[in-house]
Amino acid sequence: MASIRFEKVFKNFKNLGVIKSLDLTVDDGEFFTFVGPSGCGKSTILNMIAGLEPVTGGTIYFDDAPVNELTPRERDVAMVFQSYALYPHMSVAENLAFPLKMKKQPKDLIEAEVVRVAALLGLEALLGRRPKELSGGQRQRVALGRAVIRKPEVFLMDEPLSNLDARLRVEMRAELKRLHRQLKITTVYVTHDQAEAMGLSERIAVLKEGEVQQCAAPHEVYARPGNIFVAGFIGSPSMNFIDAQVRGKDPLKLEINGVEFNPVVERSPESDYVTAGIRPEDIIASKKETTPVEALVDLTEVEGPVTWVNLRWGNAALRVKAAPEEHLKPGDKVFLKFSGEKIHVFDREAGLRL
Amino acid sequence: MMRKLAFPAVLLLVALYCTGPVLWQAVTSVKPDPELTSLPPVLPEHPTLSHYISIFTRHPFLKVILNSTVVAGATTVLALLLGSFAAFGLAKLRVRYTSLILGFVLSVSMFPPIATVSPLYLIIRALGLRDTWWALIVTYTTFSLPFSIWVLTNFFRSIPDEIYLASKVDGCTPLQSFFRVMLPLAAPGIFTTALLVFIFSWNEFLFALTFTSTTASRTIPVAIAMFPGLHEVPWGDIAAASIVVISPLILLVFAFQRRIIEGLTAGAVKG
Ligand SMILES: Nc1ncnc2c1ncn2[C@@H]1O[C@H](COP(=O)(O)OP(=O)(O)OP(=O)(O)O)[C@@H](O)[C@H]1O
Numbered sequence: 001m002a003s004i005r006f007e008k009v010f011k012n013f014k015n016l017g018v019i020k021s022l023d024l025t026v027d028d029g030e031f032f033t034f035v036g037p038s039g040c041g042k043s044t045i046l047n048m049i050a051g052l053e054p055v056t057g058g059t060i061y062f063d064d065a066p067v068n069e070l071t072p073r074e075r076d077v078a079m080v081f082q083s084y085a086l087y088p089h090m091s092v093a094e095n096l097a098f099p100l101k102m103k104k105q106p107k108d109l110i111e112a113e114v115v116r117v118a119a120l121l122g123l124e125a126l127l128g129r130r131p132k133e134l135s136g137g138q139r140q141r142v143a144l145g146r147a148v149i150r151k152p153e154v155f156l157m158d159e160p161l162s163n164l165d166a167r168l169r170v171e172m173r174a175e176l177k178r179l180h181r182q183l184k185i186t187t188v189y190v191t192h193d194q195a196e197a198m199g200l201s202e203r204i205a206v207l208k209e210g211e212v213q214q215c216a217a218p219h220e221v222y223a224r225p226g227n228i229f230v231a232g233f234i235g236s237p238s239m240n241f242i243d244a245q246v247r248g249k250d251p252l253k254l255e256i257n258g259v260e261f262n263p264v265v266e267r268s269p270e271s272d273y274v275t276a277g278i279r280p281e282d283i284i285a286s287k288k289e290t291t292p293v294e295a296l297v298d299l300t301e302v303e304g305p306v307t308w309v310n311l312r313w314g315n316a317a318l319r320v321k322a323a324p325e326e327h328l329k330p331g332d333k334v335f336l337k338f339s340g341e342k343i344h345v346f347d348r349e350a351g352l353r354l
Numbered sequence: 355m356m357r358k359l360a361f362p363a364v365l366l367l368v369a370l371y372c373t374g375p376v377l378w379q380a381v382t383s384v385k386p387d388p389e390l391t392s393l394p395p396v397l398p399e400h401p402t403l404s405h406y407i408s409i410f411t412r413h414p415f416l417k418v419i420l421n422s423t424v425v426a427g428a429t430t431v432l433a434l435l436l437g438s439f440a441a442f443g444l445a446k447l448r449v450r451y452t453s454l455i456l457g458f459v460l461s462v463s464m465f466p467p468i469a470t471v472s473p474l475y476l477i478i479r480a481l482g483l484r485d486t487w488w489a490l491i492v493t494y495t496t497f498s499l500p501f502s503i504w505v506l507t508n509f510f511r512s513i514p515d516e517i518y519l520a521s522k523v524d525g526c527t528p529l530q531s532f533f534r535v536m537l538p539l540a541a542p543g544i545f546t547t548a549l550l551v552f553i554f555s556w557n558e559f560l561f562a563l564t565f566t567s568t569t570a571s572r573t574i575p576v577a578i579a580m581f582p583g584l585h586e587v588p589w590g591d592i593a594a595a596s597i598v599v600i601s602p603l604i605l606l607v608f609a610f611q612r613r614i615i616e617g618l619t620a621g622a623v624k625g
């Protein structure tokens with residue numbers, strides 16, 4: 001087991017900077033997730049940790065030893081590839097056994113481990129099959145099995161659940177968590193699914209175009225997003241952003257569509273205009289006239305215990321929450337209730353949190 | 355109706371065009387001498403095996419077949435061994451200027467053999483390899499390497515990078531990755547290349563004629579060319595020898611037909 005430390009790591013493909021100065025530490029035994037949209041460099045980071053891509057500059061340390069010059073074999077990492085990368089000419093059992101075979105483990109131990117991992121991942125009935133005879137989800141489980149059959153220094157997982165159906169994904173998420181609690185092996189996980197990242201990890205790093213936007217515990221990122229990008233990326237449905245006019249700076253007073261708000265901020269804005277961010281779950285729409293704020297329903301979307309409502313408030317489009325019992329329909333007139341302290345304020349120029 | 359018949363008719367024509375000479379040779383090889391020059395080449399009234407017996411008794415044909423087998427076999431093994439190592443490196447390892455290297459490799463096969471045969475003869479003589487198996491093995495390997503490197507590079511390229519990377523993460527050294535993962539996956543390509551290299555070396559005439567002088571190393575095509583005497587051309591013996599020579603090739607191709615088709619079309623369709 002090891003901690004992983006990035007020191008000013010950057011990566012260029014040709015002259016294109018894909019990772020720009022990565023500086024962070026994944027603690028020993030931690031479940032750490034890189035999350036970000038497609039093409040932001042997540043797989044590249046994993047490949048650099050594994051030793052499959054050389055870094056262009058900077059140093060990666062496992063504990064206190066630099067590993068830049070070590071081969072993947074010497075780094076002793078196990079990796080689940082985004083595209084499974086199973087060996088097509090081997091059966092499921094042979095695929096699972098391969099890493100142990102390469103470590104020259106005794107035969108009976110390998111057989112026992114294959115049976116154990118197959119049971120863990122529900123692959124017992126498939127051991128004799130070739131990868132091309134498996135469904136996407138089954139392949140993914142074999143790929144996962146090939147990684148967890150070893151006890152490596154570090155687990156690297158590149159979107160290992162992306163091809164499972166919703167139910168299996170939730171089950172496997174729980175399985176991964178249980179596995180991590182049991183083995184306590186440092187795990188670096190990559191996903192573009194923010195819900196998966198929030199649910200699994202002890203800490204997450206939100207990436208955008210090769211730069212870490214924020215690195216903190218999931219609840220912290222959710223409660224105090226560091227900039228507009230993080231605020232919009234984390235949380236589903238995503239946050240509403242509305243232009244707001246500054247009416248008073250200390251304490252901060254904002255005016256949005258003629259309504260006054262008093263959000264809590266750490267520093268005062270420099271200009272007279274800011275961007276206010278409000279999560280849909282922090283605005284409640286109701287037909288009952290409990291507030292003076294009036295809006296018009298555009299669209300509704302029932303999602304089990306809540307209904308998400310797209311509506312027009314003055315010239316702003318918002319997405320808000322409503323109780324399903326309201327039975328809102330497009331065209332209905334509703335009244336909005338804001339939870340005042342849950343307004344995030346960002347400066348207009350750099351989009352940074354105030 | 356006409357359309358329906360046209361396609362099989364065209365196929366039949368093409369098949370006849372390709373197999374015609376072979377069939378003619380086959381028929382000739384079992385004809386007794388007096389009937390040899392009769393036209394059209396229909397089946398003889400009294401088929402005979404005398405030509406087949408004659409090539410093994412009146413000529414050292416067994417030794418010649420052995421020469422050809424060793425030369426073509428060794429060439430195939432060498433060309434594939436060197437070719438697959440080179441191709442693996444070019445396709446999967448961090449090698450710079452791969453397209454330049456591939457272009458350079460290809461340029462080797464651009465020299466017409468007739469232009470290189472004299473200098474090569476001088477080299478072979480200087481090395482004391484004249485009239486040995488090695489003279490041909492080295493030459494044939496040189497000339498079939500560009501082809502094997504090109505075909506195999508494409509094969510290794512069609513194997514997803516991630517599979518190679520996964521084997522590295524799973525603890526393989528590059529050589530282990532090569533033998534345990536890459537080579538089995540490129541098997542169809544290896545088969546196809548092997549067969550084509552074998553056929554090339556089996557059939558080659560110019561270098562074989564130049565570098566050999568006795569039955570110590572003479573290969574089949576040259577031996578057959580030596581059949582005609584001062585006063586007669588033994589068409590029957592030549593035909594019999596030709597049939598003996600091409601049968602292993604035909605058997606090989608039929609045996610590996612599926613593999614070859616897989617090999618030639620692999621990478622064209624994903625999956
Ligand atoms: N070998 C390469 N050569 C050139 N550019 C590359 C190479 N590999 C990746 N890139 C570029 O680097 C950027 C990051 O790629 P990466 O695969 O790390 O993205 P990702 O975050 O994993 O995306 P996804 O979620 O789609 O898998 C992309 O813009 C991609 O085009």
Ligand SMILES: [Mg+2]
Binds near residue numbers: 042043044082158
């Ligand atoms: Mg990726």
